[in-house]
Amino acid sequence: SAVISQKPSRDICQRGTSLTIQCQVDSQVTMMFWYRQQPGQSLTLIATANQGSEATYESGFVIDKFPISRPNLTFSTLTVSNMSPEDSSIYLCSAPGSGRSTDTQYFGPGTRLTVL
Amino acid sequence: GENVEQHPSTLSVQEGDSAVIKCTYSDSASNYFPWYKQELGKRPQLIIDIRSNVGEKKDQRIAVTLNKTAKHFSLHITETQPEDSAVYFCAAAYSSASKIIFGSGTRLSIRP
Numbered sequence: 001s002a003v004i005s006q007k008p009s010r011d012i013c014q015r016g017t018s019l020t021i022q023c024q025v026d027s028q029v030t031m032m033f034w035y036r037q038q039p040g041q042s043l044t045l046i047a048t049a050n051q052g053s054e055a056t057y058e059s060g061f062v063i064d065k066f067p068i069s070r071p072n073l074t075f076s077t078l079t080v081s082n083m084s085p086e087d088s089s090i091y092l093c094s095a096p097g098s099g100r101s102t103d104t105q106y107f108g109p110g111t112r113l114t115v116l
Numbered sequence: 117g118e119n120v121e122q123h124p125s126t127l128s129v130q131e132g133d134s135a136v137i138k139c140t141y142s143d144s145a146s147n148y149f150p151w152y153k154q155e156l157g158k159r160p161q162l163i164i165d166i167r168s169n170v171g172e173k174k175d176q177r178i179a180v181t182l183n184k185t186a187k188h189f190s191l192h193i194t195e196t197q198p199e200d201s202a203v204y205f206c207a208a209a210y211s212s213a214s215k216i217i218f219g220s221g222t223r224l225s226i227r228p
Contacts (some may be wrong), residue, residue: 013197045216070183107160110159
């Protein structure tokens with residue numbers, strides 16, 4: 001299995017500021033993924049973080065708003081820039097790993113962001 | 117891109133009865149279909165998955181079926197228990213190492 005940690009676990013931020021979320025995986029992975037989960041909603045993919053190249057963003061998400069870094073094969077950061085209350089959400093990272101009986105994707109515990 | 121639709125959005129069943137959640141996907145290139153369970157305030161946890169070379173997979177009280185021709189897949193939970201109450205998400209991907217597209221989720225409640 002893949003053990004994934006995230007920091008911070010939660011934060012309350014002021015409108016117009018930025019927050020950087022860190023994601024650490026206990027094994028080397030080629031790709032890591034960032035998702036957003038708004039209250040009571042499903043998970044929406046923000047971008048794929050590739051080591052050694054720029055992140056690939058999904059429709060509706062742009063690099064200026066959600067810059068991503070991927071300095072090595074076990075670590076990634078997501079920055080939520082110029083925040084507004086609409087950015088209040090849970091942000092999760094994921095990475096593939098080997099499970100008991102299957103290769104699958106594992107999720108970090110999430111970062112709960114509240115923007116005032 | 118891939119689009120995954122999930123039904124129903126809420127489901128309430130009597131303890132001991134079965135629950136069925138259905139999903140459809142749009143991209144015929146998808147080959148990996150995981151199901152995640154998310155309890156309140158926790159991260160999604162994989163409960164079962166199926167790959168396109170298999171039509172059915174079972175793990176104790178949980179089973180998943182896949183109809184690749186119709187682009188349908190379903191989750192079946194038998195002999196439901198109170199601890200089965202959670203939100204369930206179906207998803208689709210090219211592989212287990214690629215990006216996953218989620219369905220909208222089903223809130224399952226088990227009535228005692």
